[in-house]
Amino acid sequence: MAAIGPDDDSLPLDDSLSAVQPEVTPAPVSKRELIVVALLVVLADVTIFRGEGYAAYAALFAIAPLLFWTGTPTRKVTFASSLVFLLLALVAARQLWSGSALLTLCGWGLLFAFSMALAGSCPFVLETLVFASQTVRSGFEGLKQYGKVLERRADAQQRRPWMNTGLPAAALLAFGTVFILANPDLVTIVSTRLQIVIDAISDWLSAFSFWEVVFWVAALWVSVGLIRPYVTAAPSVADESRPETPAAEAPLLIAFRNTLLSVIALFAIYLVFEFRTLWFREFPETFFRSGRVHKYAHEGAAWLTMALAMATVVLSLIFRGATLGDPRLPKIRKLAWLWSLENGLLAITVYHRLLIYIGYNGMTRMRVVGLLGISCVVIGFILVVWKIVFNRRFAWLLRRHLLTVALAVLLYALLPLDPMVHRYNVRRVLAGDLAPGVQISVHPITADGYLVLEPLLQSENETIREGIRSMLAERLIQCEQDASLSAESGWSAFQLADDMLLLRLREIRSRLQPFHDNESLRNNARRQFNEFLFQWY
Numbered sequence: 001m002a003a004i005g006p007d008d009d010s011l012p013l014d015d016s017l018s019a020v021q022p023e024v025t026p027a028p029v030s031k032r033e034l035i036v037v038a039l040l041v042v043l044a045d046v047t048i049f050r051g052e053g054y055a056a057y058a059a060l061f062a063i064a065p066l067l068f069w070t071g072t073p074t075r076k077v078t079f080a081s082s083l084v085f086l087l088l089a090l091v092a093a094r095q096l097w098s099g100s101a102l103l104t105l106c107g108w109g110l111l112f113a114f115s116m117a118l119a120g121s122c123p124f125v126l127e128t129l130v131f132a133s134q135t136v137r138s139g140f141e142g143l144k145q146y147g148k149v150l151e152r153r154a155d156a157q158q159r160r161p162w163m164n165t166g167l168p169a170a171a172l173l174a175f176g177t178v179f180i181l182a183n184p185d186l187v188t189i190v191s192t193r194l195q196i197v198i199d200a201i202s203d204w205l206s207a208f209s210f211w212e213v214v215f216w217v218a219a220l221w222v223s224v225g226l227i228r229p230y231v232t233a234a235p236s237v238a239d240e241s242r243p244e245t246p247a248a249e250a251p252l253l254i255a256f257r258n259t260l261l262s263v264i265a266l267f268a269i270y271l272v273f274e275f276r277t278l279w280f281r282e283f284p285e286t287f288f289r290s291g292r293v294h295k296y297a298h299e300g301a302a303w304l305t306m307a308l309a310m311a312t313v314v315l316s317l318i319f320r321g322a323t324l325g326d327p328r329l330p331k332i333r334k335l336a337w338l339w340s341l342e343n344g345l346l347a348i349t350v351y352h353r354l355l356i357y358i359g360y361n362g363m364t365r366m367r368v369v370g371l372l373g374i375s376c377v378v379i380g381f382i383l384v385v386w387k388i389v390f391n392r393r394f395a396w397l398l399r400r401h402l403l404t405v406a407l408a409v410l411l412y413a414l415l416p417l418d419p420m421v422h423r424y425n426v427r428r429v430l431a432g433d434l435a436p437g438v439q440i441s442v443h444p445i446t447a448d449g450y451l452v453l454e455p456l457l458q459s460e461n462e463t464i465r466e467g468i469r470s471m472l473a474e475r476l477i478q479c480e481q482d483a484s485l486s487a488e489s490g491w492s493a494f495q496l497a498d499d500m501l502l503l504r505l506r507e508i509r510s511r512l513q514p515f516h517d518n519e520s521l522r523n524n525a526r527r528q529f530n531e532f533l534f535q536w537y
Contacts, residue, residue, distance in 0.1 A: 027073030027228075029149045036071025037146075037223050040064065044219035049212055053486070053493030054099025061107040062092035065114050071227050072118050081117035084110055087410065094414050098448050098497035103413040109406070115226040125402035131229065139225030146224070253326050256318045260335040263314070267342040274349045278356070301353040301370060304346060308377045311343050312384050316397065319388045333388065340385055347378045361536045362428060362436025363421040364443060372408045379404050418449025426455055429464065435536035437464055440471075441529060442537060448497040450475055451504065457511065467529020470522045473515035476505040 043063055047056040065088050069075060091107045112132040113123035121127065315336060323329065354370050380401050387397045422445065425436035440453065456468040479502040486493040505512070515522040 029145055030073070033071045033073060033227065034146070034149075036067050037220065037227065040067050040071075040223035040227075041216055041219045043067070044223070045212065045216065047492070048219075049215045051492035052489040053495070054095045054104070055494040056492035057099065057104050057107060058092045058095035059492075061088050061095065061111070064111060068111075068115055068118060068226060072115075073228065075118045076120045078117060078120070080122050081114065084114045084117050084123065088114060090414055091410075094416075096494075096496055098416070098446055098495055100413060102409070106410045106413050110410075112226070115229060119229045124399040125406050126399070134230055135222055135225035137225070138228060138230040139221035139223075141230055142224035142228035143221065145228070251322070253323060253328055253332065256323065257332055257335065259314070259318070260332065260339055263311070264335065264339050264342065267339065267346065271342060271345055271349070274346075278349070278352065301350050301357075301374070304350045304353070305374050305377055308343060308347060308350070308374075308381060311339070312377070312381045315339075315381075315384045315388070316394070320394065324391070336385075336388065340381070343381055347374065347381075350374045360435065362425040362439045364439050365417050365421060368415070368417060368421065369412065372412055376404050376408050416448055418446045419452050422449050423452045426452055429459060429461075430455060432460075434461060434464065434533070438533040438536045441467070441533040446497070447479075447495065447501045450501055451497070454504070454508070457508075463528055463532045466525040467532075469512055470515045470525040470529065472505060472508075473512040473522055474526070475501070476509065476512060476516060479505060 043060060047060040051057070051059075065085055069085075075081075088107065088110050091103060091110060095103055095107070109128065112135075113128050116123040116128055116131045121131070123131070318332070319336070323332070326332075351371075351374065354367060354374070358367055383397055383400050383404070386392070422440060425439050428436040437456075440456075445453075450472070453468055453472065457465060457472075459465045459468070479498065482498060483502055486495075486498070509516065515525065
């Protein structure tokens with residue numbers, strides 16, 4: 001889509017000003033842009049400087065992209081900008097539900113990526129980092145343009161008699177005051193409203209500090225830099241495609257061939273061993289009790305993931321440079337495809353080991369991290385194969401590797417992990433498999449995670465049932481204390497998950513009452529709960 005031009009009320013600038021892009025005339029400054037920058041500073045002050053919780057960041061990540069879109073002089077609708085806008089909306093919703101520091105960091109990265117995408121660049125990870133580092137220069141160049149605009153407006157105002165607007169305003173104020181004083185009811189209404197305004201201003205000034213002014217300047221600088229980015233060069237597909245390599249024999253091709261033959265043989269032997277030892281068999285109880293499941297399924301899966309990552313690096317190093325111009329390349333590629341198939345089977349074995357661990361004693365956040373990690377490695381290996389097939393440059397591979405990792409981190413931050421994890425564990429416990437209950441016992445649980453524990457109050461195991469009652473009763477006490485603190489902090493500390501949990505726990509207060517009122521009884525039930533489940537840790 002073509003870029004949208006500035007408003008009709010734009011004020012042109014002199015050609016002597018520095019350009020936003022090299023050798024490109026900067027876009028004129030419009031009244032709309034100036035208003036948006038002012039609103040961004042206010043938004044930053046309310047949500048960052050004065051905000052006290054994740055709801056403030058939810059407001060920032062929801063409103064700032066709309067302001068960027070409104071104020072950017074030349075904005076482009078692309079798939080990248082639309083996708084990043086959607087991701088920011090998801091981040092804002094998740095922050096309002098149950099926020100985290102990781103999610104806040106992701107939101108900041110997406111804001112920079114959105115500004116870059118609006119400028120027409122594809123926001124790959126490294127390019128976005130460079131773009132963010134140039135915000136200081138972008139803000140400086142933009143503020144110089146704003147200064148020129150304000151200087152012109154000041155010159156224009158000096159040529160207008162101030163009385164043209166000042167006298168009518170003074171007349172309205174004087175006669176309006178007289179009319180108000182002539183009506184006692186109006187005096188009461190106006191004085192009440194005025195007192196509210198005065199109190200609000202007084203409260204605001206009481207919390208005001210010198211550092212807030214410093215923050216305004218920094219927010220103004222960054223906002224201008226993001227609305228008027230200095231560098232917007234977009235990597236093109238042509239730059240990522242490798243030019244034809246002249247036909248010539250590569251000096252290391254024989255070494256590469258022998259390397260591929262060696263690893264193909266090694267992987268084949270290991271895969272046979274893996275399938276014989278860990279597949280299609282029933283594991284004895286001693287396998288789990290002795291801790292061997294941890295070494296095989298946790299530590300072993302990590303080592304196999306490293307082997308996949310090493311295979312990715314080896315393939316990247318082989319299929320580059322002079323190798324691509326060797327006439328014997330098709331034979332080497334056939335060996336690469338065979339090794340790639342073995343790597344695919346190896347990836348399946350890693351997933352299988354993780355599933356063994358999950359099947360033993362349930363799900364945890366770190367096991368989700370493991371699944372995401374091996375998935376990133378698998379996608380990275382697929383990207384290497386794609387690079388070989390379509391003759392891409394290393395820059396193409398690096399950009400997409402980093403993008404894969406960044407998206408995995410964002411997915412981890414967005415997912416409602418504790419509800420997902422403990423819904424699975426609760427289902428297993430209610431089905432009679434008590435081992436996953438240990439994950440409820442030993443790991444901290446977020447508010448939305450507590451929301452899925454209530455069904456365990458119907459567990460047939462008394463120790464688990466009473467332990468969950470003690471946990472929920474203790475959480476009710478904590479939620480009521482947190483609610484009082486949040487009320488003092490204001491809207492910015494609001495979390496929907498906390499609010500819903502408090503409401504639900506109050507609804508079942510009668511079932512929790514003995515543990516709610518008796519700390520000793522509560523602690524004793526929790527101790528027995530922990531000791532009983534620790535046998536599966």
